[in-house]
Amino acid sequence: MKETSPGVDNENSRRRFFKLLGGGFITAASWPLARQAYGQVAGGQEKEQAPPIPKAGGAIDPADNKFWSFVREQFPITKNKNIIYMNNGTMGPSPYYIQWMFFSKEQEVNFNGIYGGHDIARAKVAEFINCDEKEVVLTHNVTEGINIIAQGLKLKRGDEVIITNHEHAGNAIPWYTRARRDRVVVKVAPLGRDAVETLSNIEKTITKKTRIISVPHMTCTNGQILPAKEIVELAHRKRILVMIDGAHPPGMFKVDVRDLGCDFYATCGHKFLLGPKGTGFLYVKEELFDRVEPIMTGGGSDSGWDYQRGLHGWNSTAHRYDYGTQSLALYYGLIASFDFVNGIGIDNITKRDKALANKLLQGLQDIPQVEILTPLEEKSRCALTSFRLKNMPYDKFQSWLMEKYKIRIRGVGEGGLNSLRVTTHIYNTFEEIDLLLKAIREATGQ
Numbered sequence: 001m002k003e004t005s006p007g008v009d010n011e012n013s014r015r016r017f018f019k020l021l022g023g024g025f026i027t028a029a030s031w032p033l034a035r036q037a038y039g040q041v042a043g044g045q046e047k048e049q050a051p052p053i054p055k056a057g058g059a060i061d062p063a064d065n066k067f068w069s070f071v072r073e074q075f076p077i078t079k080n081k082n083i084i085y086m087n088n089g090t091m092g093p094s095p096y097y098i099q100w101m102f103f104s105k106e107q108e109v110n111f112n113g114i115y116g117g118h119d120i121a122r123a124k125v126a127e128f129i130n131c132d133e134k135e136v137v138l139t140h141n142v143t144e145g146i147n148i149i150a151q152g153l154k155l156k157r158g159d160e161v162i163i164t165n166h167e168h169a170g171n172a173i174p175w176y177t178r179a180r181r182d183r184v185v186v187k188v189a190p191l192g193r194d195a196v197e198t199l200s201n202i203e204k205t206i207t208k209k210t211r212i213i214s215v216p217h218m219t220c221t222n223g224q225i226l227p228a229k230e231i232v233e234l235a236h237r238k239r240i241l242v243m244i245d246g247a248h249p250p251g252m253f254k255v256d257v258r259d260l261g262c263d264f265y266a267t268c269g270h271k272f273l274l275g276p277k278g279t280g281f282l283y284v285k286e287e288l289f290d291r292v293e294p295i296m297t298g299g300g301s302d303s304g305w306d307y308q309r310g311l312h313g314w315n316s317t318a319h320r321y322d323y324g325t326q327s328l329a330l331y332y333g334l335i336a337s338f339d340f341v342n343g344i345g346i347d348n349i350t351k352r353d354k355a356l357a358n359k360l361l362q363g364l365q366d367i368p369q370v371e372i373l374t375p376l377e378e379k380s381r382c383a384l385t386s387f388r389l390k391n392m393p394y395d396k397f398q399s400w401l402m403e404k405y406k407i408r409i410r411g412v413g414e415g416g417l418n419s420l421r422v423t424t425h426i427y428n429t430f431e432e433i434d435l436l437l438k439a440i441r442e443a444t445g446q
């Protein structure tokens with residue numbers, strides 16, 4: 001049998017690829033559009049074979065059915081009759097294009113014996129969040145990024161760290177770990193109902209011993225967007241550092257770390273960026289490299305080493321915090337996520353995400369048995385909506401909803417919240433929101 005390079009695909013192997021993805025074929029009706037999009041996908045061989053990236057080419061109405069249906073078609077999960085997925089905040093399902101990039105790069109590596117090459121992702125991350133590529137650490141999830149700072153920042157016994165009372169374990173456990181090891185003190189600031197109150201609560205928690213504030217950009221519990229820029233301004237006036245746990249915003253709304261002014265920003269590719277699972281990146285402001293000791297190190301972290309002098313010093317870039325063999329396919333998949341998001345346009349994505357969440361929020365407000373936990377303040381919310389049912393525990397409703405309506409949402413048991421969290425994204429529809437509201441009305445007897 002004639003060998004074919006996976007890098008030079010043909011019609012047959014493309015069909016095999018879609019089959020591999022679980023029968024989620026691009027329908028005949030979408031082929032003309034898909035073909036058009038091929039021409040707009042960057043990069044040599046990919047031109048002929050890549051699944052499409054929807055290209056907006058300007059502002060798109062969040063209710064433009066033609067455009068958003070085409071976007072939806074790119075997601076195999078929307079073809080799975082056993083699930084209506086509204087849990088993007090836990091895991092963002094990838095569209096065909098991103099999966100194709102990941103699978104074909106992995107094939108290429110295994111066919112051509114390629115080693116390395118993933119470093120190209122640093123420049124792409126830098127472009128996406130507006131920093132210098134020197135300031136990018138390639139990680140595998142949000143938690144890894146937070147740990148690089150939590151374990152490495154030079155702190156002494158009695159120094160204080162501020163977190164909020166709505167943390168994911170990923171931004172709490174690393175700091176409590178540090179507290180156990182070095183007797184650093186973790187202080188907890190309660191979230192307010194809006195941006196002003198939250199800022200004020202953080203300010204009240206600051207003492208002369210506060211060294212760093214480590215808070216979510218958007219909480220995983222009630223979807224509250226924190227006033228990150230104002231927190232940074234407040235902290236910097238008092239010479240306090242700021243770490244942002246940015247698990248959710250990239251891919252949901254524009255994140256510009258220079259504009260935020262934060263010192264560290266940790267995120268992942270596997271939520272709103274819709275990228276490969278187990279990808280992430282951390283921004284470390286260049287002037288702070290010397291204040292964060294690399295803890296886990298190896299090939300790439302160093303500026304040289306030998307058996308006589310030992311380690312000569314650190315890599316002059318943030319590459320000092322990552323090391324060893326990395327997956328080319330995963331990071332190419334991450335780059336594909338940026339291409340996908342940029343093709344649709346981040347502002348179009350934000351508006352669509354917000355429109356879906358607004359519809360849900362409006363519907364929830366009309367159901368008396370529902371207590372909404374997401375702040376109503378416009379600037380403090382986006383694609384994550386959280387509520388509590390007065391007549392039913394969260395876990396009971398969650399299982400009933402999946403069993404009867406096949407709708408997957410997330411229960412929030414953390415901190416005794418007993419609430420439910422809906423995270424929709426660009427592949428969801430207004431009709432799906434209607435169905436969820438119908439289910440909630442049924443469960444609450446309204």
Ligand SMILES: Cc1ncc(COP(=O)(O)O)c(C=O)c1O
Binds near residue numbers: 142171247
């Ligand atoms: C706000 C927040 N921070 C951190 C994490 C942890 O992310 P990861 O699993 O990528 O480490 C999550 C995950 O859901 C999250 O929502």
